[in-house]
Structure formats: C-alpha cells, structure tokens
Amino acid sequence: RELRAQGLQTLCFTWRQLQAATNNFDEANKLGEGGFGSVFKGELSDGTIIAVKQLSSKSCQGNREFVNEIGMISGLNHPNLVKLYGCCVEKDHLLLVYEYMKNNSLAHPLFEKGSLKLEWAARQQICLGIARGLAFLHEGSAMRMVHRDIKTTNVLLDAGLNAKISDFGLARLHEAEHSHISTKIAGTIGYMAPEYALWGQLTEKADVYSFGVVAMEIVSGKSNTKQQGNVPLINWALTLQQTGDIMEIVDAMLKGEFNNNEAARMIKVALVCINSSPSLRPTMSEVVQMLEGEMEIPQ
Numbered sequence: 490r491e492l493r494a495q496g497l498q499t500l501c502f503t504w505r506q507l508q509a510a511t512n513n514f515d516e517a518n519k520l521g522e523g524g525f526g527s528v529f530k531g532e533l534s535d536g537t538i539i540a541v542k543q544l545s546s547k548s549c550q551g552n553r554e555f556v557n558e559i560g561m562i563s564g565l566n567h568p569n570l571v572k573l574y575g576c577c578v579e580k581d582h583l584l585l586v587y588e589y590m591k592n593n594s595l596a597h598p599l600f601e602k603g604s605l606k607l608e609w610a611a612r613q614q615i616c617l618g619i620a621r622g623l624a625f626l627h628e629g630s631a632m633r634m635v636h637r638d639i640k641t642t643n644v645l646l647d648a649g650l651n652a653k654i655s656d657f658g659l660a661r662l663h664e665a666e667h668s669h670i671s672t673k674i675a676g677t678i679g680y681m682a683p684e685y686a687l688w689g690q691l692t693e694k695a696d697v698y699s700f701g702v703v704a705m706e707i708v709s710g711k712s713n714t715k716q717q718g719n720v721p722l723i724n725w726a727l728t729l730q731q732t733g734d735i736m737e738i739v740d741a742m743l744k745g746e747f748n749n750n751e752a753a754r755m756i757k758v759a760l761v762c763i764n765s766s767p768s769l770r771p772t773m774s775e776v777v778q779m780l781e782g783e784m785e786i787p788q
C-alpha cells in the first residue's frame with residue numbers, strides 16, 4: 490500500500506517469474522550477500538539478465554530500506570546509476586530486480602589479488618562515472634537526493650567497466666539549502682564525513698566526502714576500512730585524517746612518486762573532497778569538471 494501511495498513506477502514481477510529466472514534461487518546463482526539479503530543472478534523469459542535482491546528477514550529496518558530503495562530510484566534513469574527494473578511484493582516475498590552488472594563490485598578488481606587488473610585510464614573512467622552518477626543524484630533529477638552510503642562495495646561495474654552506483658536503501662531526499670540533522674546516523678565507517686558521523690549534519694557534501702575516500706581507494710588499490718576495526722565511531726571520526734591506509738598514498742604523492750596525470754589528478758580531486766569542512770568541498774558537478782580537466786583543482 491505504501492508503495493502504491495508513492496506512485497510505484499517500476500515493473501511488478503511475480504514470485505513465480507523470479508523463481509523461474511533464478512532456477513528457484515539456486516545457490517549456484519548467488520552473487521553475494523547485500524545490506525538486507527542475498528543477491529541472485531537470473532534470466533527472464535525474454536533473455537534479459539537480471540540481479541534479484543531478496544529481503545532476508547522481516548526486520549523493520551530491512552522493510553524500511555526496501556520501500557525506501559524503490560521510492561528513491563524507481564524512475565531514475567542515468568548511465569551511472571544501477572537501473573531498478575522492478576520489484577515483487579507478494580505475501581512474505583519482498584524482492585528487488587536490477588540490471589545485471591557483469592563485473593560485480595569495484596571492490597574485487599581494486600582489493601583482490603588475481604582479479605581483473607584496472608589500468609589507469611579505466612580507473613579514471615570509473616572515478617568519473619561515480620562522480621557523474623552522484624552529480625545527477627544531487628542536482629540532475631527532479632528530486633535532490635543524498636545517497637548516504639557511497640563506498641567501493643556499492644559501486645558496480647558493467648561488462649564495459651562503466652561504474653554504476655547501487656544500494657539506495659539509505660538514500661534521503663535533500664530539502665532546501667539548509668542541512669538536515671539526522672537523529673539516526675547510518676552509513677559505513679571509513680567513508681562517513683566527520684560532520685555527519687559526529688553531529689548527524691547531513692547535506693550532499695557528506696556524499697562528496699565519501700566519494701573522496703573512494704577516489705583515494707581507486708588510486709591506491711588499498712581499502713580505507715580494513716584498519717578501522719571496531720574503533721568507537723567518535724574516536725574514529727576525531728582521528729580520521731590520520732588513520733587508514735590511503736593516507737600513505739597522499740604522502741607518496743607529496744613526495745612526487747606519481748608521475749602519471751590521471752593518478753595525480755584523481756588524488757588532487759580526492760583531497761579537496763575529503764576536506765574536513767563541508768563548505769570547502771566542491772559540489773559533485775564541480776568534481777566532474779575537475780576530473781575532465783575543465784576546471785582548476787584548488788590546492
């Protein structure tokens with residue numbers, strides 16, 4: 490009922506259709522575990538390859554994220570946002586159906602040895618793709634949105650290594666110019682902007698910060714979350730600039746170890762994005778221009 494009230498614009502799939510598409514949710518078709526359930530690969534009767542996300546439990550949080558995700562991205566069309574084809578809401582079955590992204594998440598080629606190797610041009614293209622997707626979310630569609638959970642595992646790659654942003658379960662509409670104070674902080678340690686982690690201050694600049702961390706990971710091939718462990722949130726936020734592997738890459742850049750243009754540009758852009766002051770971070774459309782070499786990057 491809630492979905493209908495929101496003017497559901499996506500296709501409705503039947504449980505039977507999705508059972509047939511995934512071979513009855515065969516383990517062999519399992520792509521992995523997501524924020525609120527398992528994801529399976531499937532094929533529709535017309536040959537379209539899909540990814541089906543299944544809500545695992547009847548948890549309230551999961552339900553909220555499910556409805557939120559549909560409300561946020563149904564009808565949004567952009568080459569750098571994972572397309573939601575539709576959903577299934579049938580008795581106890583809650584499922585989301587997406588376009589299939591052949592190369593899965595960016596975390597694989599970035600952090601896993603023996604995985605697909607990303608050349609500098611591909612890394613630059615991925616960085617630009619994420620920036621374009623976010624610029625569209627923030628400013629380009631009728632609704633202004635903050636994603637709130639931008640991280641490497643939420644960036645998926647298609648067969649041509651185009652980056653698309655996924656997982657809109659935590660996304661929020663961003664109203665007017667003033668920032669919204671969140672009472673419940675949600676997101677991922679290692680990527681969360683300090684003003685959001687500490688005070689719940691939420692603007693699109695929180696996504697800009699997370700994008701900066703992802704850009705650093707894209708350049709360095711190192712994860713910023715591994716060393717965070719179970720550090721209490723407040724300690725982590727306060728010591729943010731000193732922790733995490735990625736700061737090594739900044740040192741390397743300052744020592745002049747990067748002599749290729751793509752890497753140097755990505756690092757400089759990442760550094761302005763992770764400025765601790767949100768007002769000094771660029772907007773995502775400025776980031777796009779900086780990465781395209783059409784705007785000077787502030788030092």
Ligand code: ACK
Pocket residue numbers: 520521522523524528540571587588589590591593594595596597642645655
């Ligand atoms: O990193 P992965 O291999 O890529 O593991 C996660 C897992 O499912 C849980 O999110 C994969 N995944 C999610 N959505 C899609 C999709 N649309 N196409 C392909 N793989 C996906 C993701």
